Amino acid sequence: MKQEKLATYHLHKAHPEKLQFEVYDLNEYRKRSGEMASHPHSHSYYQIIWFYKEGGSHVVDFKCFDIKKNTLLFISKDQIHAFDENLSVEGRLIHFNESFFMHNDVDIFLKYQLFRSTQNPCYALPSDKIAIATSYLQLIEKELQHRDAFGTEDVIRFLLKSFLITLEREHRGDASKKIALNSTYELQYYQFKELLEIHYMKGLSVQEYAKLLHISSKTLTTITQSIVGKPSSILISERVILAAKRLLKFTSLQVGEVAFKIGFEDASYFVKYFKKHTGMTPILFRNSIK
Numbered sequence: 511m512k513q514e515k516l517a518t519y520h521l522h523k524a525h526p527e528k529l530q531f532e533v534y535d536l537n538e539y540r541k542r543s544g545e546m547a548s549h550p551h552s553h554s555y556y557q558i559i560w561f562y563k564e565g566g567s568h569v570v571d572f573k574c575f576d577i578k579k580n581t582l583l584f585i586s587k588d589q590i591h592a593f594d595e596n597l598s599v600e601g602r603l604i605h606f607n608e609s610f611f612m613h614n615d616v617d618i619f620l621k622y623q624l625f626r627s628t629q630n631p632c633y634a635l636p637s638d639k640i641a642i643a644t645s646y647l648q649l650i651e652k653e654l655q656h657r658d659a660f661g662t663e664d665v666i667r668f669l670l671k672s673f674l675i676t677l678e679r680e681h682r683g684d685a686s687k688k689i690a691l692n693s694t695y696e697l698q699y700y701q702f703k704e705l706l707e708i709h710y711m712k713g714l715s716v717q718e719y720a721k722l723l724h725i726s727s728k729t730l731t732t733i734t735q736s737i738v739g740k741p742s743s744i745l746i747s748e749r750v751i752l753a754a755k756r757l758l759k760f761t762s763l764q765v766g767e768v769a770f771k772i773g774f775e776d777a778s779y780f781v782k783y784f785k786k787h788t789g790m791t792p793i794l795f796r797n798s799i800k
Contacts, residue, residue: 515761516550516551516552516590516756516757516760516761517546517549517551517552518551518552518553518554519551519552519553519554520553520554520555521553521554521555521605521606521607522607523554526609529610529657529662529663529666530555530606530607530609530610531604531605531606531607531610531663531666531670532604532605532606533602533603533604533605533647533650533651533654534602534603534604534605535602535603536559536560536561536562536599536600536601536602536603537597537598537599537600537601539603540593540596540597540599541597543593544597547592547593548592548593548594548595549592550569550590550591550592550760551590551591551592552587552588552589552590552591553585553587553588553589553605554587554588554607555587555605555606555607555608556584556585556586556587556605556606556607556608556625557583557584557585557603557604557605558582558583558584558585558602558603558604559582559583559585559601559602559603559604560580560581560582560601560602560603560604560635560643560647561577561578561579561580561581561582561583561599561600561601562579562580562600562601562602563579563599563600563601564577564578564579564581565577565596565599566594566596566599567594568583568591568592568593568594568632569591569592570583570585570589570590570591570631570632571589571590571591571756572755572759572799575632578634579634580634580635580637580640581632581633581634581635582632582633582634582635582677583631583632584625584631584632585625585631586625586631587608587707588707589631590756590760602647604647604670606670610663610667611667633680635677635680636680639676639677639680642676643673643676643677646669646670646672646673646676647673649669650666650669650670650673653665653666653669654666695732695733695736695737696737698723698725698730698733699733699734699737699738701723702719702723702730702733702734702742702745703745705719705722705723706719706745706746706749707749709722710746710749710750710753710772710773711750711753711771711772711773712773713773713774714746716730716731716741716742716743716746719742719746720742727742730742731743747783747787748787750772750773750783751784751787751788753771753772754768754769754772754780754784754792755795757771757772758792758795758796758799759796759799765777765780765781765792765793766780768780768792769781780792
């Protein structure tokens, strides 16, 4: 169903003093959220959905995933997703804000591995890993019963890190490969990606992003070419186009309104920009995905 505006939900936004982490029973959550969760929406926090049983589907951005037994979905900040209409799902829902992981190098692991796999944010956990992942989750839920106890936040953070590493090993298919950034270029690349998430609607140039990173534009392009095989200018345009596609697919906003939402003052220039990078006009793209 097309919406005039996409809903964005937050976790404890009005209460920063609260623990920036929650675990929910998926069945209770779906019954409580009702139709809201089945409409396309986004979050300002990270989300892991663990479906215990097979059945139904889930939309993440432009893909629809069939839910298999013990399917895990990793929803990053600002990704658009939607549950189907089935309220009889079983599983767990984990929510946490970025600030929950901003105490050490865990935030690098968090933001650039599992939650950056936009092409494959969904996979089924094999039987030999279920018991391990479940044990970590049970320990987290037990710790949540004593939120005011000494060290609770640290205990949950370390348990969550262990839970995520277990899942990341399976996601990579290579448990021996270290989960770490291996070069200065990799670190700078991810810093650029973070800045891009913050500023993509401002129309910043490669030179302006490079200045924010205290490097030259030539160095920034060398970095992105070496890490992902693309110049930084292409990564900037891809992020802008992704935002445009999301609004064209999930809302009923007019093309001019979409242009304004993502920082274009001139709708006609936006149409030319979109066509240059996708090969079709915004209207043709919208019609192609109906």
